[in-house]
Amino acid sequence: MKALSMREIERYDRQIRIRELGVEGQLKLKNSRVLVAGVGGLGGIATMYLAAAGVGFIRIVDEGVLELNNLNRQIPYSEKDLGRLKVEAAAERLKSLNSDITIEPIPEKITSENVDELLRDIDLVIDGLDNFKTRLIINDKCIEYRIPFIHGAIYSFEGRLMTVIPGRSPCLRCLIPSAPPEYDTIPVIGPIPGVIGCLEALEAVKIITGVGKPFTDSILIFDGLNLEFTSIPIARSPRCPACSILTD
Ligand SMILES: [Zn+2]
Numbered sequence: 001m002k003a004l005s006m007r008e009i010e011r012y013d014r015q016i017r018i019r020e021l022g023v024e025g026q027l028k029l030k031n032s033r034v035l036v037a038g039v040g041g042l043g044g045i046a047t048m049y050l051a052a053a054g055v056g057f058i059r060i061v062d063e064g065v066l067e068l069n070n071l072n073r074q075i076p077y078s079e080k081d082l083g084r085l086k087v088e089a090a091a092e093r094l095k096s097l098n099s100d101i102t103i104e105p106i107p108e109k110i111t112s113e114n115v116d117e118l119l120r121d122i123d124l125v126i127d128g129l130d131n132f133k134t135r136l137i138i139n140d141k142c143i144e145y146r147i148p149f150i151h152g153a154i155y156s157f158e159g160r161l162m163t164v165i166p167g168r169s170p171c172l173r174c175l176i177p178s179a180p181p182e183y184d185t186i187p188v189i190g191p192i193p194g195v196i197g198c199l200e201a202l203e204a205v206k207i208i209t210g211v212g213k214p215f216t217d218s219i220l221i222f223d224g225l226n227l228e229f230t231s232i233p234i235a236r237s238p239r240c241p242a243c244s245i246l247t248d
Contacts, residue, residue, distance in 0.1 A: 001031050002056070008100060012054050025209035026054060032208045033057040035122045037110055037138055039090045040064070041073040041188065042152045043128020045197030046204070048076055050126075051094045053205055057102045058094070061118055062086045062128075063109040073190035110134050115141050124207055126200050127151045130186060132179040139164065139172040140242045148214070150203045152196045156187050157224040159196035161215060162234070163203050167246040169216030174237040192224050 004026060009016065012026050034055050036043045039062045050058055066074070066081045066089060074086075081089035087105035094103045108114055110129075115137055119125070125142055127150060129135050135151065142149040142164065149164040151172050164171045199220070206212040218231045238244055 001027060003027070004030065005100075008054065011098075011100070015053065020211040021209055025211065028209045029054045029205065030056040033059070033121055033123050034204060034208075035059045035061065035118060035125045036128055037118075037125060037134070038062050038128035038130065039074075039076070039086050040070065040128060040130065041190065041193030042154065042197040042200065043126060044074045044076040044086075044090060045194050046126050046128060046152075046201040047090065047094060048097065049198060049201035050204060051098045051101055051103070053201070054098070055101065055204070055208070057104070059104040059106060059118070059122065060087050060090055060094075061106045061108060061110055062090075063107055073188060073193050075190070075194070110137065112137050119145055119147060122147060124204055125149045126204060127153070128197070128200075131182045132176060133182070136173055136176070136179055136242075142166060143171055143173075143242045143246060146246075148207050150200045150207075152193075152200045154186070154188050154192045154196055155183075157189060157192060159192045159222040159224065161196055161199050161203070161220040161222075162218070163207070163214040163216050165207075165214060165216050166243065167248045169214075170234045170236045171240060171243040173242040174240045175219065175234050177237075177240070189224070192222070195222055195224070 036047045039060045064086045076093045085107045087107050091103045091105040143166045146166040151162045153160045221230045
């Protein structure tokens with residue numbers, strides 16, 4: 001395990017002071033490897049917080065190019081990034097935020113062909129995607145490789161979050177057996193992916209460091225219009241094609 005430098009002890013001082021985290025928690029963050037699938041509204045925010053917190057290796061995957069209508073919510077980017085690959089612009093932004101960590105930008109669409117390679121040596125996956133077809137591809141592989149998967153989604157004034165610990169909690173496919181019809185364009189106001197992306201980063205920090213309780217066995221619904229958080233219990237499906245054969 002790589003040790004902390006004096007500079008890192010200074011940089012992360014405020015979180016090392018949290019009793020549950022301490023130097024030990026910071027070391028776990030430094031030595032962890034996270035995949036962020038999609039660096040738009042959700043993934044862009046989550047990645048910024050993971051980089052700031054000192055997650056040592058972050059692989060960001062997105063085939064998209066920054067468009068003007070992304071800027072109402074995709075906070076890591078600026079107007080100067082328009083037309084650039086998001087992973088390239090994001091990697092630059094993240095390195096300027098924290099040069100002590102490694103960012104691996106991969107400008108690819110996630111498919112069943114490349115997902116195994118993308119998940120190689122990864123400890124945890126964050127869902128920053130905009131479609132359930134790809135989410136389910138990742139969910140199923142995370143179950144197979146027993147990699148924790150943090151699902152997030154947004155629509156309009158609403159956000160959702162669910163954490164999957166393979167073998168121990170329901171997976172995304174228990175909840176959504178097959179991909180529903182997708183929207184051509186998802187309407188959204190920026191603070192909604194901001195809230196959910198932050199919560200995804202928080203879940204990641206908790207799981208990596210082993211503190212607190214992951215948000216499993218329920219889906220969190222955030223109703224931004226009324227500022228209400230509702231948690232709906234989800235059970236593991238005994239017929240789930242992804243996770244029903246797994247045990248703890
Ligand atoms: Zn399942």
